[in-house]
Amino acid sequence: MVIKIQKYCGGGIFVAFAMFFYTSTAIAHGGVTIDQDRCVFQAEGNSIHFTAYQPSFSKTKELCRTINSVSDTILVIDFVEEALRKLSIELVLKKQIDDGSFVEQVVLDKKVYSTGTAKIAMTDVEDGLYRLYTNVQTSKHKHDSKPSRQHGVGYFEFRIINSVAVESDKNFLEKNKWVFYLLFLGLIIYFISKWYRNKPTKT
Amino acid sequence: MNKTTVFKKSVLIFLLFIVSTVVYAHGERNQEPFLRMKTLHWYDATWSIKNEAVIQVNDEVILEGKVHFFSRWPQVINKPDVIFLANATPGPVFIREESYLNEVPMIQSTGVELGNVYEYKVKLKARIPGRHHVHPMINVESAGGLVGPGIWVTVEGNADDFVYSVETRTGQTIDNLGTYATGNVYKWHAIWGAIALFWIIWWIRRPLLIERYLMVKDGQWSKLITLTDIKLGASLVVFIIGLLIYANMITKEAHKYTIPLQGGKAEIDKKPNPNEGLVQVKNKKAEYYLPGRTVTIDAEITNNHDLPVHLGEFTSANLRFINHQSAAGLQGVDEGYPSELVADESLIIDDQKPIMPGETRRINIDATDAAWEVERLSSLLNDPDSSYGALLFFYDTNGKRIVSEVYGQILPTFLD
Numbered sequence: 078m079v080i081k082i083q084k085y086c087g088g089g090i091f092v093a094f095a096m097f098f099y100t101s102t103a104i105a106h107g108g109v110t111i112d113q114d115r116c117v118f119q120a121e122g123n124s125i126h127f128t129a130y131q132p133s134f135s136k137t138k139e140l141c142r143t144i145n146s147v148s149d150t151i152l153v154i155d156f157v158e159e160a161l162r163k164l165s166i167e168l169v170l171k172k173q174i175d176d177g178s179f180v181e182q183v184v185l186d187k188k189v190y191s192t193g194t195a196k197i198a199m200t201d202v203e204d205g206l207y208r209l210y211t212n213v214q215t216s217k218h219k220h221d222s223k224p225s226r227q228h229g230v231g232y233f234e235f236r237i238i239n240s241v242a243v244e245s246d247k248n249f250l251e252k253n254k255w256v257f258y259l260l261f262l263g264l265i266i267y268f269i270s271k272w273y274r275n276k277p278t279k280t
Numbered sequence: 281m282n283k284t285t286v287f288k289k290s291v292l293i294f295l296l297f298i299v300s301t302v303v304y305a306h307g308e309r310n311q312e313p314f315l316r317m318k319t320l321h322w323y324d325a326t327w328s329i330k331n332e333a334v335i336q337v338n339d340e341v342i343l344e345g346k347v348h349f350f351s352r353w354p355q356v357i358n359k360p361d362v363i364f365l366a367n368a369t370p371g372p373v374f375i376r377e378e379s380y381l382n383e384v385p386m387i388q389s390t391g392v393e394l395g396n397v398y399e400y401k402v403k404l405k406a407r408i409p410g411r412h413h414v415h416p417m418i419n420v421e422s423a424g425g426l427v428g429p430g431i432w433v434t435v436e437g438n439a440d441d442f443v444y445s446v447e448t449r450t451g452q453t454i455d456n457l458g459t460y461a462t463g464n465v466y467k468w469h470a471i472w473g474a475i476a477l478f479w480i481i482w483w484i485r486r487p488l489l490i491e492r493y494l495m496v497k498d499g500q501w502s503k504l505i506t507l508t509d510i511k512l513g514a515s516l517v518v519f520i521i522g523l524l525i526y527a528n529m530i531t532k533e534a535h536k537y538t539i540p541l542q543g544g545k546a547e548i549d550k551k552p553n554p555n556e557g558l559v560q561v562k563n564k565k566a567e568y569y570l571p572g573r574t575v576t577i578d579a580e581i582t583n584n585h586d587l588p589v590h591l592g593e594f595t596s597a598n599l600r601f602i603n604h605q606s607a608a609g610l611q612g613v614d615e616g617y618p619s620e621l622v623a624d625e626s627l628i629i630d631d632q633k634p635i636m637p638g639e640t641r642r643i644n645i646d647a648t649d650a651a652w653e654v655e656r657l658s659s660l661l662n663d664p665d666s667s668y669g670a671l672l673f674f675y676d677t678n679g680k681r682i683v684s685e686v687y688g689q690i691l692p693t694f695l696d
Binding site: 126 | 623653
């Protein structure tokens with residue numbers, strides 16, 4: 078049995094090496110172009126990029142689907158598609174309430190963003206689930222009698238977490254669990270080396 | 281070696297082959313911003329067809345323009361002592377028929393001097409149908425490909441209809457270089473592949489690492505390589521050398537005149553720049569306002585020209601910000617230029633008055649556009665070298681263009 082393990086160890090090491098050397102380049106946003114970015118959503122078939130900044134908490138770091146602080150937040154919306162720069166766009170930020178529905182927090186009236194970028198400043202931020210709706214006024218809908226907000230199909234969902242509160246609720250073990258992972262790794266290395274040292278040699 | 285072992289080893293090898301990455305368009309956006317802002321600045325770029333044009337297999341496309349090698353080249357990459365003019369397309373969907381830098385054929389690599397401008401020309405021929413992004417590109421030794429602005433081209437037709445006919449210097453006409461002597465290529469790859477496969481199988485049929493390691497540990501070196509291994513190795517050496525001699529003989533017989541692969545570099549003379557130093561620009565302060573996607577530059581401009589000048593364009597990393605109050609600046613944008621690389625009326629200059637001869641003036645330049653984020657340039661603030669580089673296009677009262685570099689450190693800000 079030991080001999081069999083040794084024989085296949087060669088193959089195991091081979092695969093381990095293969096997996097070790099198979100590494101992709103680490104790039105922000107998942108290493109993809111903006112077209113495949115997880116912070117991109119669609120409105121009327123056009124791509125829109127969402128970024129959140131919390132200057133007092135995470136400085137220039139670009140945040141997206143999960144925002145880990147309830148500090149002042151700036152949402153930046155970049156209209157990737159050229160076509161969106163010529164259209165009137167309304168931006169609506171909604172927050173989920175207890176009954177599961179979403180209520181309006183901020184509304185930016187219809188406007189043409191010729192530079193392709195818009196921003197919303199959030200103050201008195203609370204944790205919870207948010208949706209940013211972009212209601213694009215396309216020519217197709219210009220004479221629609223319905224309110225414009227109803228034909229905006231694009232929204233981006235993100236969650237704000239009060240990570241400071243979550244962190245303070247943790248007990249000592251939860252806060253320092255990395256120490257135990259490190260100790261566990263040390264034990265594994267110790268037992269492997271002990272087993273290897275005591276293993277019978279082939280004659 | 282029993283069947284189970286063979287099967288398991290085959291599975292392990294197969295695992296290696298299935299590990300592959302997905303290739304996306306716009307790879308240029310994944311390059312660090314300081315590489316795109318402080319290496320090459322492409323301008324006056326033209327294509328013989330319009331953006332989003334539809335062409336057929338075998339149709340030709342010519343890319344022309346100027347490329348400025350930035351004088352504040354990043355320290356972390358090699359200087360452009362060895363460069364190669366190429367094209368960036370998603371694979372060999374076009375073939376490159378001709379390429380020139382300052383009218384010198386760029387079949388080989390060359391070297392250039394920083395701070396100078398070179399004229400490029402690349403002639404391509406459509407090969408594979410599809411919608412392709414077509415850029416000029418210069419490969420710099422150690423830095424990789426630095427890509428210029430690109431247009432979208434749709435190639436229609438059948439790839440099997442592609443023909444690349446050439447006439448050799450001996451007068452022989454090759455009907456299609458794309459398929460010329462492919463039989464030979466397959467045959468020789470098969471021969472060398474078979475030899476390599478045989479050699480690999482010869483060794484991996486035995487236990488691999490651990491068992492052999494234990495032999496080494498026990499001092500049983502002689503068991504690692506048997507007498508049969510030595511005999512086979514010697515036979516293979518003789519066989520391979522014999523095969524090479526035979527291959528060389530039959531090649532000489534078939535092709536009497538051959539030229540060795542050329543390893544030298546082509547030499548290019550730089551063109552004198554009569555406008556050098558006419559307008560000097562000093563960066564006093566530069567900031568990137570993240571929420572507004574705005575690069576703000578406080579610059580000191582000295583006009584050493586004998587005519588008044590004004591700023592017509594700010595360009596960096598293939599993005600162009602045009603001063604819409606400058607007729608000369610607006611004229612500089614060709615109709616067919618990719619619109620996603622030209623910002624709308626978003627270049628704001630706080631003082632539009634012409635700078636008089638001999639005058640030094642500080643002006644504030646705001647370049648605002650979502651393109652800073654879309655083109656992945658916002659991340660310059662996280663680079664190990666948080667600095668920027670750009671070109672400013674000034675125009676005198678006669679419409680003459682004067683190109684100046686501007687560069688410096690850039691800081692992030694959240695204050696408008």
